[in-house]
Every structure is written in structure tokens, then in C-alpha cells.
Amino acid sequence: MSTQTETLFPLEPAFEVITDGACLLRGAAISHEHDLLAEIDSIAARSPFRHMVTPGGFTMSVALTNCGSAGWVTDRSGYRYDCIDPETGKPWPPLPVCFRSLAGSAASRAGYHDFHPDACLINRYEPGARLSLHQDKDEHDFDNPIVSVSLGLPAIFQFGGLKREDPVRKYALNHGDIVVWGGPSRLFHHGVPALKKGVHGLVGSMRINLTFRKAL
Numbered sequence: 662m663s664t665q666t667e668t669l670f671p672l673e674p675a676f677e678v679i680t681d682g683a684c685l686l687r688g689a690a691i692s693h694e695h696d697l698l699a700e701i702d703s704i705a706a707r708s709p710f711r712h713m714v715t716p717g718g719f720t721m722s723v724a725l726t727n728c729g730s731a732g733w734v735t736d737r738s739g740y741r742y743d744c745i746d747p748e749t750g751k752p753w754p755p756l757p758v759c760f761r762s763l764a765g766s767a768a769s770r771a772g773y774h775d776f777h778p779d780a781c782l783i784n785r786y787e788p789g790a791r792l793s794l795h796q797d798k799d800e801h802d803f804d805n806p807i808v809s810v811s812l813g814l815p816a817i818f819q820f821g822g823l824k825r826e827d828p829v830r831k832y833a834l835n836h837g838d839i840v841v842w843g844g845p846s847r848l849f850h851h852g853v854p855a856l857k858k859g860v861h862g863l864v865g866s867m868r869i870n871l872t873f874r875k876a877l
């Protein structure tokens with residue numbers, strides 16, 4: 662490929678540094694969109710999306726399901742990873758091969774080699790759904806990064822610091838964007854304000870986010 666063609670159609674999508682240890686890979690999942698969406702449908706057929714209750718008794722506006730050997734769950738007794746889907750009483754569906762390879766290659770591009778996630782939380786946002794500022798800290802080790810894949814409607818991603826009151830930067834996340842955070846930013850607060858109404862050509866009137874973790 663000539664240099665000029667490479668400039669017009671870069672082989673590697675854009676890499677934006679968010680902060681030390683965190684970056685945004687724009688459009689990095691687009692070439693896998695059909696496989697990812699087909700896998701999400703088959704996972705949801707086995708372990709349906711549901712609105713879980715927080716320990717404080719609030720029903721989450723985001724609906725979720727999981728795949729992998731562990732799934733993130735919440736109920737009145739707390740947040741945790743569980744190998745069994747509490748709704749079906751069965752193990753979560755396995756991590757599809759295309760999920761593993763996408764998460765591994767995104768982590769590598771961000772400088773985290775040998776990322777082998779065992780958990781993928783699948784969040785579904787409908788208009789109005791939001792996720793308040795939080796840290797991902799229910800995992801056993803914080804040496805591995807988080808890889809987060811956005812599909813469907815655009816959202817604002819808020820990325821703060823170690824303390825809840827630290828200043829927050831905002832990023833527009835579009836279909837196919839991947840955010841990776843780890844190392845010094847592994848425990849940084851992040852959140853998603855209420856999703857705006859809209860229709861995405863492939864995904865419809867929702868946003869789906871996959872977050873890959875090494876949980877166990």
C-alpha cells in the first residue's frame with residue numbers, strides 16, 4: 662500500500678491518550694460489528710438482559726448480562742462476581758472467540774500484553790439510562806486493564822481520577838470505539854450520563870457496551 666493510501670485509510674485506527682495508562686482507540690471494533698452483535702444476541706438468548714438492584718435498593722437504569730467464567734452481579738447483599746447467572750441458575754455463556762481476540766488486541770495496542778479476560782459485562786443503555794461515576798474494583802487483581810467496547814448510539818464517557826471529586830474529562834464514544842484503562846489509571850472513576858434518544862443503523866435505539874475484565 663502506498664504511503665498516500667495509508668494516510669487516507671490508516672491501517673491502525675486513531676489512538677488517543679486519555680491519561681497515563683488510559684487510551685481511546687477510535688473505531689477499533691467496527692470491522693467486527695456483525696460478529697459482535699450476533700454473539701450478543703445469542704448470549705442474551707441464554708442469559709437475558711435484566712435490570713439489577715443495587716445494595717442501596719435502587720433498580721439500575723442500565724440492563725445487563727454477562728459472558729465468561731464469571732459475571733458481575735449486584736443485589737441487596739452487594740456487588741460481586743458470580744460464576745452462575747442468578748436468573749437462570751446456570752453458568753454464564755462462554756466468552757466468544759471474537760470477544761477474546763478483540764479484547765486482547767485492543768489491550769496490546771494500549772501496551773497491555775497478555776490480557777486474558779475471564780469476564781465480560783454487557784451493559785444495554787436505552788435512552789435515559791445512565792451509569793453514575795464509579796470505580797471498577799470488584800476484581801481480584803488490578804494488574805490487568807479494563808477494555809470497554811461501545812456499540813450503537815453515541816454516549817458521553819466521563820473519566821475522572823482516583824478520588825470521586827477529581828476533575829472529570831468527557832469523551833464522546835461512538836459505535837466501534839474502544840477505551841482501555843489500566844496501570845496508574847486502573848481505579849479511576851468513570852461513568853456515563855443519560856443516553857440521548859436516537860437510532861443507530863445497525864443497533865437500533867440503544868447503546869451496548871462490553872467491558873472485559875480479569876475478574877477471578
Ligand code: SIN
Pocket residue numbers: 782784792809818851852853870872
Ligand atoms: C462500565 O463502567 O461498566 C461501563 C462503561 C460504559 O458503558 O462505557
Ligand code: FE2
Pocket residue numbers: 795796797851
Ligand atoms: Fe465501570
